[in-house]
Amino acid sequence: MTAMLTVDNIVKVYRSHRTEVRAVNGVSFEVEAGTTFGLVGESGSGKSTIARCALRLIEPTSGSSSVDGRPITGLRGKELRSLRASTGMVFQNPVAALNPRLTIEQSIAEPLRTHTALRGRVLAARARELLDEVGLAQSHAERLPHQLSGGQCQRVGIARALATRPKLLVLDEPTSALDVSVQAQVLNLLQELRREYSLSYLLISHDLDVVRYMSDMAGVMRKGELVESGPAAEVLVTPSHEYTQRLIAAMPETPGAVPITERGTLITTPKVAEQL
């Protein structure tokens, strides 16, 4: 097995003139090619920070990371942009992540314009193709983000992340802003895309069921540290760390939520199934 993403001893301290927040304190893990690594942990434990440092969307204070065996630490300019093009990121709030003034087609074309030589008709055709890949209709192309539902906007976010044909996607709470029924659709789409394009995912979610359903491996963050990691079925079903046990015990029973019992089996309630 080869690592698609290697995170090695990353530390991130946010400094302003008065305060210092040690958001990530020496975290290491690997995402093996073609697999999903799920990261859970309470709010503020440093999940988004580690993901951003790993892709160098923000600079880590120390530590390093590699994408597909290529160190991303220390890269500048063109080389950094080229390595970034082999990764994609999907964010929590799909509507806010889109430029409100661009049509859906323009939004999807934007990363292609930045990272590829495609222009004109060929560019538009590729954007339409991506629309199709994420299950949107061609009629959505000319709309603005506010004219789509939250779930549809998240599909646009996924299309944008896929535009440059990356091998690695970082999904930071990709479904937490969505209704439960739409959540299941988006998760299933992500699973299909992963299989079809042999993608690797770093998935961040505060929803343990989502991580259990999606992940091969899982890690648990607490106060900037990775307190436990291993096969998702072990870490999230029979955790050894007391903090993970408490995290599982504290999981609220969401009324109407999609109950997920084991990896790969998404069990829907009849009501949810109707909406799928």
Ligand SMILES: Nc1ncnc2c1ncn2[C@@H]1O[C@H](COP(=O)(O)OP(=O)(O)OP(=O)(O)O)[C@@H](O)[C@H]1O
């Ligand atoms: N730009 C910033 N400047 C200063 N502190 C920050 C900044 N971004 C995040 N932090 C702090 O770093 C810590 C980790 O934040 P982070 O966003 O990584 O947590 P998280 O696990 O993603 O939380 P959530 O589940 O709420 O998204 C928090 O204490 C947060 O307040």
Ligand SMILES: [Mg+2]
């Ligand atoms: Mg976060």
